[in-house]
Amino acid sequence: MTAPTFSVREIPVYGDALLAPMDGYSDWPFRSICRQLGSAISYSEFVNADDILNRPRFAAHKFKFEAAERPMVFQLYGESAARLLEAALRVQELGPDIIDINMGCPAKSVTHRGCGVGLMRTPQKVAEIFSLLSRNLSVPVTGKMRLGWEENRNYLEIARAVEENGGALIAIHGRTKQQGYGGQANWDAIAEVKAAVKIPVIGNGDVKRVEDIARLKAHTGCDAVMIGRAAMQNPWIFARLNREDVSPEQIRATLRQHLQKNIEFYGEEDGQRLFRKYAVQYLMLRSLTREERKRILKPQAPQEWLALLDQAYEQMQNRQA
Numbered sequence: 001m002t003a004p005t006f007s008v009r010e011i012p013v014y015g016d017a018l019l020a021p022m023d024g025y026s027d028w029p030f031r032s033i034c035r036q037l038g039s040a041i042s043y044s045e046f047v048n049a050d051d052i053l054n055r056p057r058f059a060a061h062k063f064k065f066e067a068a069e070r071p072m073v074f075q076l077y078g079e080s081a082a083r084l085l086e087a088a089l090r091v092q093e094l095g096p097d098i099i100d101i102n103m104g105c106p107a108k109s110v111t112h113r114g115c116g117v118g119l120m121r122t123p124q125k126v127a128e129i130f131s132l133l134s135r136n137l138s139v140p141v142t143g144k145m146r147l148g149w150e151e152n153r154n155y156l157e158i159a160r161a162v163e164e165n166g167g168a169l170i171a172i173h174g175r176t177k178q179q180g181y182g183g184q185a186n187w188d189a190i191a192e193v194k195a196a197v198k199i200p201v202i203g204n205g206d207v208k209r210v211e212d213i214a215r216l217k218a219h220t221g222c223d224a225v226m227i228g229r230a231a232m233q234n235p236w237i238f239a240r241l242n243r244e245d246v247s248p249e250q251i252r253a254t255l256r257q258h259l260q261k262n263i264e265f266y267g268e269e270d271g272q273r274l275f276r277k278y279a280v281q282y283l284m285l286r287s288l289t290r291e292e293r294k295r296i297l298k299p300q301a302p303q304e305w306l307a308l309l310d311q312a313y314e315q316m317q318n319r320q321a
């Protein structure tokens with residue numbers, strides 16, 4: 001057996017690239033597809049601590065996973081250490097390997113309550129949360145953060161607060177809250193975090209192509225790389241393929257498998273409706289004619305839809321020939 005790439009406490013991780021948690025995207029069907037293609041860890045979408053406590057069925061659906069996804073990380077957000085602990089204890093029963101605290105979400109609906117990246121404004125609270133959770137949970141507690149709120153880039157202070165209070169890993173997206181998802185991610189800052197702590201660090205931001213995985217690792221020394229938006233168009237990046245190197249047969253096979261999983265997870269109607277946003281990305285629909293695009297995106301029975309896709313592919317290939 002080969003040695004793990006790194007470990008989160010006792011949990012070995014094999015591989016150095018993984019799918020980033022993405023609300024509305026990293027559900028079981030997409031995560032398991034990415035994990036199968038080579039993503040090293042599965043992170044759930046973030047779920048609010050209050051929802052875990054007040055809407056247990058909603059939360060249980062969000063956290064549904066399969067054994068092949070392990071190590072499985074459940075991501076929670078909240079701002080009260082006591083509520084986060086209560087929620088974490090509740091979902092620990094569902095069997096995750098790791099529980100992660102979101103300190104990066106920049107959405108107003110999240111930050112106005114002091115959650116997400118809002119937590120980075122209160123390092124004392126970060127310390128309190130990690131101390132309480134790491135003492136009371138049986139699984140490791142990890143954190144995903146940004147560089148800071150605005151110009152006040154307190155990422156080193158937050159990273160140390162996480163480590164000193166029992167946190168087992170830090171994932172860092174190299175942007176501030178103010179930057180949102182624009183501009184360039186600051187990889188130098190990720191390198192500073194890696195140098196400042198002993199726990200594993202996952203670097204994140206602007207990994208778009210296969211070669212960026214090694215570039216970010218070399219630039220920062222980080223243990224692994226997290227890939228978000230690029231994986232929506234190219235989940236095959238986890239199999240170390242750039243989009244232009246993925247064969248039409250592979251795309252078709254992944255599409256079919258993903259649609260099938262979506263229907264299994266959400267039921268036929270919702271499964272297909274929710275699948276369309278992935279299909280748009282996978283297929284890079286720009287290469288289809290307007291008419292083909294319209295037909296493919298129209299709701300219809302899965303079998304008809306797959307037949308249409310096959311047709312569109314043939315036409316696309318004929319045009320290219």
Ligand SMILES: Cc1cc2nc3c(=O)[nH]c(=O)nc-3n(C[C@H](O)[C@H](O)[C@H](O)COP(=O)(O)O)c2cc1C
Nearest residue numbers: 020021022023045046144173205206207227228229
């Ligand atoms: C649609 C969307 C939803 C996201 N939801 C989450 C989330 O639930 N939890 C989280 O920690 N980060 C979330 N993020 C941030 C990503 O995990 C990642 O940090 C960010 O996209 C930067 O990586 P990238 O440049 O590879 O996309 C989200 C990002 C996007 C685009």
